Amino acid sequence: MVKVPVPGKSVRGSKSGSPIMAMFDLLGRRWAMGVLWTLSEQGPLTFRALQDACETISPAVLNSRIKELRTAGFVELGDNGYLVTALGAEVYEALLPLSRVSTAWAEAIAQLESAETKTTD
Amino acid sequence: MVKVPVPGKSVRGSKSGSPIMAMFDLLGRRWAMGVLWTLSEQGPLTFRALQDACETISPAVLNSRIKELRTAGFVELGDNGYLVTALGAEVYEALLPLSRVSTAWAEAIAQLESAETKTTD
DNA sequence: TAGCACGCTATTGAATTCGTAGCACACTAT
DNA sequence: ATAGTGTGCTACGAATTCAATAGCGTGCTA
Numbered sequence: 001m002v003k004v005p006v007p008g009k010s011v012r013g014s015k016s017g018s019p020i021m022a023m024f025d026l027l028g029r030r031w032a033m034g035v036l037w038t039l040s041e042q043g044p045l046t047f048r049a050l051q052d053a054c055e056t057i058s059p060a061v062l063n064s065r066i067k068e069l070r071t072a073g074f075v076e077l078g079d080n081g082y083l084v085t086a087l088g089a090e091v092y093e094a095l096l097p098l099s100r101v102s103t104a105w106a107e108a109i110a111q112l113e114s115a116e117t118k119t120t121d
Numbered sequence: 122m123v124k125v126p127v128p129g130k131s132v133r134g135s136k137s138g139s140p141i142m143a144m145f146d147l148l149g150r151r152w153a154m155g156v157l158w159t160l161s162e163q164g165p166l167t168f169r170a171l172q173d174a175c176e177t178i179s180p181a182v183l184n185s186r187i188k189e190l191r192t193a194g195f196v197e198l199g200d201n202g203y204l205v206t207a208l209g210a211e212v213y214e215a216l217l218p219l220s221r222v223s224t225a226w227a228e229a230i231a232q233l234e235s236a237e238t239k240t241t242d
Numbered sequence: 243t244a245g246c247a248c249g250c251t252a253t254t255g256a257a258t259t260c261g262t263a264g265c266a267c268a269c270t271a272t
Numbered sequence: 273a274t275a276g277t278g279t280g281c282t283a284c285g286a287a288t289t290c291a292a293t294a295g296c297g298t299g300c301t302a
Contacts, residue, residue, distance in 0.1 A: 019189060020158065020220045020224075023219060023226065028155070034145050037145070073229065079165070087226060089237050091226075094218035095219070096218075097215035097218060098144060098216070099211070100142075100215065101211045105143075
């Protein structure tokens, strides 16, 4: 039995189960976004290939996340391994802006650190 | 001492600390996205107001998330309570597409359930 | 001095995650 | 048939994280 957040049911952050809060509950778990991201970028991957791609994920957690993402309808198991569904691809697309911001974030931090080195310019 | 993922350092999913993986590590924690979302939508909120807005978050976790989000530079404490920074606002904007997808997701699930009721149309 | 609201911490127990080992199954080559 | 390999996946104990509640220290008001 897997406990997966579903929009419409009570989830963390919303007793009414507003879709965005259900999404946050589902994706706000360790590795959830990373697995979806990796699977979207590196095409169909077997369980072990996916595990390798995630570098440090344990099979237990990977299995949990896969079950959750499959229940949510974001991921499915094909002949060549796991792959994202059409809906999962949409989620991936929705994550792209976050990637852009993360780059800006990294640059902001890099500047902060170089500023520290020269005692605040 | 707070352990916050930072792009460039080793984070979950990437030893090299790729920005997106650092972002996933930071936002992929319980309530992280929910707090940022709530704060972005409901303007400056005091600690307790924010806690109420999140319905079921405990002060310990809220405090942790706030510290992490402040360290990341997404949130700051102003005169009228906590509010998102410019960078935090960008993250919120980047989360908007996810909100749209979550609605589509909710509709897909609603259809699945009504389909179940009438034994697959 | 007694309330009260603020941000926040301490504590204890539950839930989640981690890391490792290994199972059951299928396919292949010997 | 038997050994080897790769598959998805599970079990287990330890470590980490989270939850729920109580309460601290401060500043304000009366």
